[in-house]
Amino acid sequence: MDTALTRLVGVRHPIVQTGMGWVAGPRLVSATANAGALGILASATMTLDQLRDAVREVGSRTDAPFGVNLRADAGDAGDRVRIIIDEGVRVASFALAPSRRLIAELKDAGVVVIPSVGARRHAEKVAAWGADAVIVQGGEGGGHTGEVATTVLLPQVVDAVGIPVVAAGGFHDGRGLVAALAFGAAGVAMGTRFLLTSDSTVPDAVKARYLAATVRDVTVTTAVDGLPHRMLRTDFVNSLEKSGGTRALAHAVRRAAGLRKTSGLSWRAMIRDGLAMKHGRNLSWSQVLLAANTPMLLRSAMVDGRTDLGVMSAGQVAGVLDDLPSCAELVDRVMAEAAATLKCLELLRAAR
Template sequence: METALTELVGVRHPVVQTGMGWVAGPRLVSAAANAGALGILGSATMTTAQLKQAVREVRSRTDAPFGVNLRADAGDARERVRIIVTEGVKVASFALAPSRGLIAELKDAGVVVIPSIGARRHAEKVAAWGADAVIVQGGEGGGHTGEVATTVLLPQVVDAVDIPVVAAGGFHDGRGLVAALAYGAAGIAMGTRFLLTSDSTVPDAVKAAYLAATVRDITVTTAVDGLPHRMLRTELVASLEGAGRAVALSRAVRRAAGFRKLSGLSWAQLVRDGLALKHGKDLTWSQVLLAANTPMLLRAAMVEGRTDLGVMASGQVAGVIEDLPSCEELLGRVMREAAEVLATLAG
């Protein structure tokens, strides 16, 4: 199936595996790429040395195009951009809108720039700055999310920009792909669906928790980091929501120290990142400190398998996923379903 997305990045199928922190490592990304999707490394939880090693490992596993997801507000964003350029990565994606300068630097080096956005005005902004495409995530999506449903946000963005639009939030099968194409999208992006594959390195106990969840077991909370965050509802989430501000802040500071050690960032870099986050989201300093919860709480679940001590970011779609196929099996199924739906619509 050829679309503006497949032509832009050179993949077989109009499907993107999103760059989830602690989840989208070399094994999952290379498996998605070999299956015909655009696999994207989640680099926000990697040091720059780990990012370079991960890029090289993916390349050793596949000849297919792949990308790297970056935090545009990170203090070392330009260093990570240089790694992408030097290592010849095909695509750079961003969790937040990148600056005009970062987009220009990447495009001058021949890198395809695909920011993720959650509002029409953000899509218009990055398109005007030269982004090659955008991933549009509706409120159904996992992790940090907005309030507007994909079915409302997607057509708004498609009508507003003249670059390829990739739909995210609520997609897991071929029917969804056809629906997104009908709205005018050039493809779909999936996070939770790729997390729940046999190629994902997420521990089995965590995958089991996702598979057991119903759509009512997935909630949006601000208790973790002060921002709306979609995740599985657990006893830990309930305890965070019930904790006082002083307790929450003390936990956040401890986890910030842990993340600093893991990420290799200095306290000065963490403070700069906090200032950027505070300005970009208009947060209080208390909320900025609470944001330190996220990387360590996600790591506890996604790496250590501690469903009791970690949080599990999740799209609502987890409530209708029931199996753990390989990426090859998943992509084959999605494309077969899409073909069947298109044939049925054609009469």
């Protein structure tokens, strides 16, 4: 299927696997790339050396294009951009709007810049700064998310910018891909659907929790870091929501110490990153610490399998997924479903 996205990044299919922390590692990204879609490596939970090694590992597993996702507000974002450029990565994806300077540096080096946004005004801003495309996530998406549904947000953004728009939030099959194309998107981005594949390194017991979830088991809470975060509802999430200020602060400090040990970040760097999330928001100091070490809460579940001590980001589609295909099987299935859906629509048109 030929779209503005496939032409821009050089993939066969207009499907993007999003950069999920602790999930989108070299194995998942290379499997996605080899399936003909765009795999995005999550770098926010990696040190600089780990990022370089991960990029090289993906390159050793596939000749297809892939991308790296960055936190635009990270203190070392410039260093990570230089790694992307030095290692010849095709696409740079951003969880927050990157600065005009970072966009220019990447574009000057021939890297395709695709920020992720959750509002029309943010899409307009990065488009004006030179972004090549934008991923727009509606409220159905997992992780930090907004309140506007994809079906409302997507056409707004398509109408507002003159660059390719990739739709995220609520997509998992070929019917969704065709619907996104009908709205004017150039493709779809999926996170939870790729998390629930056999190529994902998420522990089997955690995958089973996702597969057992219903739509009602996927919730949005601000208890983790003060920001709306879509995840599976668990006893641990309930306990966070019921925690008092002192207990929440103690929990935040303990988790922050774990992040510091794992990532090599200094306390100053973690507080700085937490304050970046606090900017413009009414967060308590415990929430600032939690914002800085939310990655450790995700690691507990996504890597260690401790769903009793961690959180599981999830799009609403978790409630309708019931299998674990390989990335190749998933992409082939989505494209076959899309072709069948388009054929049905063509038959409807011809019958008039």
